[in-house]
Amino acid sequence: MDIVKTLSNLWNTSGFANFTWQNAVMLVIACVFLYLGIKKQFEPLLLVGIAFGMLLTNLPMIKDSSDVLYHPEMWTGEAAVAGGVDYLDVLQHGGLIDILYIGVKTGLYPCLIFIGVGAMTDFGPLISNPKSLLLGAAAQLGIYVAFFLAICLGFEGPQAASIGIIGGADGPTAIWLTKSLAPEILAPIAVAAYSYMALIPIIQPPLMKALTTSKERNILMKPTREVSKAEKILFPVIVTLATCLILPSVAGLLGCLMFGNLLKECGVTGRLADTAQNALMNIVTLFLGISVGATAKGENFLQVQTLYIIALGLFAFMFATTGGLLLGKLMCKVTKGKINPLIGAAGVSAVPMAARVVNNTARKYNPNNYLLMHAMGPNVAGVIGSAVAAGFLMAVFGG
Amino acid sequence: MFLNATSAIEIKMPLTDALLLSVIGIGIVFAVLIVLMFIIMLMGKIMEKSPALAAKMPKLPKFSDIFKKKKADEPITEAPEEPKAKGTCGELVLINTDERDAAMIMAIVADTTGTPLNELRFKSIKRIDE
Known part of the structure; x- marks a missing residue:
């Protein structure tokens, strides 16, 4: 037995022998995300999964080893781009994360998450104040501003659309669109989308202060009307029919969102609603986080474009908040001060974080000004708005 | 690239x-x-x-309703057969607790934790007599 050769082989197969600077940088980034998720509790349910997926996929391994968890060439290699992904090959030769990634690539996870989100969301505030939908629409401005800026910076149309959707402040929607239009930038898009959603309490308040006057921030809004159970049951059916007939490409997301909501509201499927908002949601979040994080391979992630995407994502969030606030101001003027323009900032989706930020900001200026329920209207309208925007971009670039 | x-x-x-x-x-x-x-x-x-x-369709309680004070002469009704409370995700079992007290408890928990009521899940509320 040749001891030297054995030791040499052992060294050559070890991670240390195959360690690159990209591995080192990505492992540091993964650890930073783990810190932010665990210590700072920034979207921990997803960020911890994303960070650990990132950590696993950037461990140096021999390319042909059967231990490799994720094979990017199966998804974005020349053969996959030219002839489509060979799912049989993925199932036969893929690693754990390759198999989990099928759910991302096929759009399964975002849709399942939307069923869970629907089962957890109360659309009552929106039904009682339908004008909230306008604020939810205005807050999608960020998507199109970021899209235009991305084109100006030289990104292709599908990539620019995927970058723009970060402004929708909706992680599953961003993943749903990007996996179809620009899977090669899925990791930076997902990381940017979830990072900025977690940073909403830092991003939005300065804009709220800058764009509203003290008088506007102190407006007390009247309680909204009561909503009957019939309206709550009819709402998901009507929204599905109306939106999917106008824009069929939104059926995947909005159909699932409304299905989940119907399970919650119809009153006869309590067990299913319970499963959707708890067990199903948790399982899918687990799979989604780790498989999206695994796509952040150093050689793909560490690019100048990633910095552009991160910067454009921030612009998208800022313009989305600005759009909502400006329309809120306009509605305040039109209604002669009956609407507090701060609730426009909640139109950026990110349920319920954005509504909570609005409530906290309003209470900062007047401790008796509770805007939470008023902000929930634009907040859930933002979910519908960002899904419609994603459906439009899918219809334009996905065909 | x-x-x-x-x-x-x-x-x-x-x-x-x-x-x-x-x-x-x-x-x-x-x-x-x-x-x-x-x-x-x-x-x-x-x-x-x-x-x-x-x-035909009963109205759902408004969030603000749970903060409303009960009239002084309103009798406190015991929950005879563990009724299910409205306004919470899933089903909530009330044991020796009336709906008003349950609503107050839920509102306090929502306010203290900073979580909207529709996101909280209460499984049961039981009065403990000391």
Whole structure:
């Protein structure tokens, strides 16, 4: 037995022998995300999964080893781009994360998450104040501003659309669109989308202060009307029919969102609603986080474009908040001060974080000004708005 | 690199087209949501003007209702057969607790934790007599 050769082989197969600077940088980034998720509790349910997926996929391994968890060439290699992904090959030769990634690539996870989100969301505030939908629409401005800026910076149309959707402040929607239009930038898009959603309490308040006057921030809004159970049951059916007939490409997301909501509201499927908002949601979040994080391979992630995407994502969030606030101001003027323009900032989706930020900001200026329920209207309208925007971009670039 | 040289030439979009697409895009979002707004308004009007229909479906309690003070002379009703409380996700079992007290407890928990009531899940509330 040749001891030297054995030791040499052992060294050559070890991670240390195959360690690159990209591995080192990505492992540091993964650890930073783990810190932010665990210590700072920034979207921990997803960020911890994303960070650990990132950590696993950037461990140096021999390319042909059967231990490799994720094979990017199966998804974005020349053969996959030219002839489509060979799912049989993925199932036969893929690693754990390759198999989990099928759910991302096929759009399964975002849709399942939307069923869970629907089962957890109360659309009552929106039904009682339908004008909230306008604020939810205005807050999608960020998507199109970021899209235009991305084109100006030289990104292709599908990539620019995927970058723009970060402004929708909706992680599953961003993943749903990007996996179809620009899977090669899925990791930076997902990381940017979830990072900025977690940073909403830092991003939005300065804009709220800058764009509203003290008088506007102190407006007390009247309680909204009561909503009957019939309206709550009819709402998901009507929204599905109306939106999917106008824009069929939104059926995947909005159909699932409304299905989940119907399970919650119809009153006869309590067990299913319970499963959707708890067990199903948790399982899918687990799979989604780790498989999206695994796509952040150093050689793909560490690019100048990633910095552009991160910067454009921030612009998208800022313009989305600005759009909502400006329309809120306009509605305040039109209604002669009956609407507090701060609730426009909640139109950026990110349920319920954005509504909570609005409530906290309003209470900062007047401790008796509770805007939470008023902000929930634009907040859930933002979910519908960002899904419609994603459906439009899918219809334009996905065909 | 993300940008593929060959496809970039084919797919790269002129700025005027990108601007036009952005305007159309935000216009579509507004159009769809405005249609929804009118449908929801119409639904609300029909419910308002059709008491028979509204009566068939019980009204859900407003969030603000749970803060309302109970009248002094209102008798406290014991929960005889572990009734299910309204206004919470799933089903809530009340044991020796009336709905008002349960609503107060839920509101306090929601306020203290900073979590909207519709996101909290209460399984049961039981009065413990000491």
